[in-house]
Amino acid sequence: MTDKNSIDAFMRGIPKAELHLHIEGSLEPELMFALAHKHGVKLPYASVEELRNAYQFDDLQSFLDLYYAGAAVLRDEDDFHALTMAYLKRVHADGVVHVEIFFDPQTHTERGIAFATVIDGIRRALADGEREFGITHRLIMCFLRHLDAADAMRTLEQALPYKDAIVAVGLDSSERGHPPSKFEAVFSRARSEGFLAVAHAGEEGPPAYIIEALDLLKVARVDHGVRCEEDPALVQRLVQDRMPLTVCPLSNVKLRVVERMQDHNLKRLLDRGLCVTINSDDPAYFGGYMFANFQAAQRGLDLSREDITQLAANSIEASFLRAAEKKHWQEKIREFVAA
Numbered sequence: 001m002t003d004k005n006s007i008d009a010f011m012r013g014i015p016k017a018e019l020h021l022h023i024e025g026s027l028e029p030e031l032m033f034a035l036a037h038k039h040g041v042k043l044p045y046a047s048v049e050e051l052r053n054a055y056q057f058d059d060l061q062s063f064l065d066l067y068y069a070g071a072a073v074l075r076d077e078d079d080f081h082a083l084t085m086a087y088l089k090r091v092h093a094d095g096v097v098h099v100e101i102f103f104d105p106q107t108h109t110e111r112g113i114a115f116a117t118v119i120d121g122i123r124r125a126l127a128d129g130e131r132e133f134g135i136t137h138r139l140i141m142c143f144l145r146h147l148d149a150a151d152a153m154r155t156l157e158q159a160l161p162y163k164d165a166i167v168a169v170g171l172d173s174s175e176r177g178h179p180p181s182k183f184e185a186v187f188s189r190a191r192s193e194g195f196l197a198v199a200h201a202g203e204e205g206p207p208a209y210i211i212e213a214l215d216l217l218k219v220a221r222v223d224h225g226v227r228c229e230e231d232p233a234l235v236q237r238l239v240q241d242r243m244p245l246t247v248c249p250l251s252n253v254k255l256r257v258v259e260r261m262q263d264h265n266l267k268r269l270l271d272r273g274l275c276v277t278i279n280s281d282d283p284a285y286f287g288g289y290m291f292a293n294f295q296a297a298q299r300g301l302d303l304s305r306e307d308i309t310q311l312a313a314n315s316i317e318a319s320f321l322r323a324a325e326k327k328h329w330q331e332k333i334r335e336f337v338a339a
């Protein structure tokens with residue numbers, strides 16, 4: 001199992017979960033154009049190629065500007081269904097057996113789309129995807145941190161009737177200048193309503209934001225978290241608590257969190273004993289889905305079969321699956337490796 005093709009087959013085939021995926025970030029240019037045509041929305045690009053060529057980013061904000069503009073073509077329930085189905089079909093081919101998907105309701109409610117339209121379309125696709133591909137799922141509702149806390153609180157209230165469909169709340173969008181502490185009351189209310197918590201922290205923001213996410217928001221996972229390395233005491237805490245990091249290698253290169261894949265700290269953090277996982281973040285914008293992320297990280301960091309196995313096992317461990325389901329998939333991973 002050392003040649004290129006077999007390590008690729010191993011990475012594709014090993015059962016794994018994706019835990020950091022913005023469903024709006026899986027909107028491929030082809031579907032964006034089809035939906036723009038369907039709704040009579042004019043896109044500022046002449047073709048799919050021109051749009052793809054525009055995907056050159058300097059930082060998180062330069063990406064977010066395009067990401068929010070693109071999401072404007074999502075208008076009815078069928079659009080959210082088509083978006084989610086396309087993602088599930090795509091990751092089924094990458095050996096993904098379980099997904100925990102972020103959605104950003106405020107991106108849509110802000111422009112007059114009903115909360116129900118968004119979540120009903122996504123949920124219907126998740127149910128169809130489980131039937132068709134056997135992929136299990138959880139849904140995580142993210143608050144946009146560039147908006148104020150009162151807006152997040154209103155969004156939380158809109159989500160209460162859908163409590164059973166949403167496992168956790170999260171925090172995304174522009175990190176710098178919007179620390180987790182801004183949302184302490186919202187997350188406290190969410191946890192009292194029974195939601196688990198996750199948050200983007202330490203992608204562009206400092207390690208102090210990771211500490212706030214842990215101490216104030218009481219997150220069960222840290223999304224990205226790669227800047228933890230700047231604070232050795234924090235790294236030690238993350239190791240001790242087996243606090244998962246949902247790392248997104250291609251995203252980090254595309255948004256220039258790291259210059260080159262060879263510079264990524266994923267392997268160092270994994271070797272240090274952190275519960276690191278590999279994820280795709282916004283695959284339509286960053287150049288690849290789960291397999292592409294595993295492949296790029298494997299090539300850039302010379303990951304071994306043992307590293308890949310650990311990353312897959314971590315993704316199950318870090319998931320919000322029930323204990324019996326986790327046991328099932330850890331056993332499947334062992335069987336796959338032994339075969």
Ligand code: HPA
Binds near residue numbers: 022173174203251
């Ligand atoms: O990587 C990200 N970071 C913050 N917000 C986001 N929204 C979509 N992707 C991201």
Ligand SMILES: [Zn+2]
Binds near residue numbers: 022172200223281
């Ligand atoms: Zn993200």
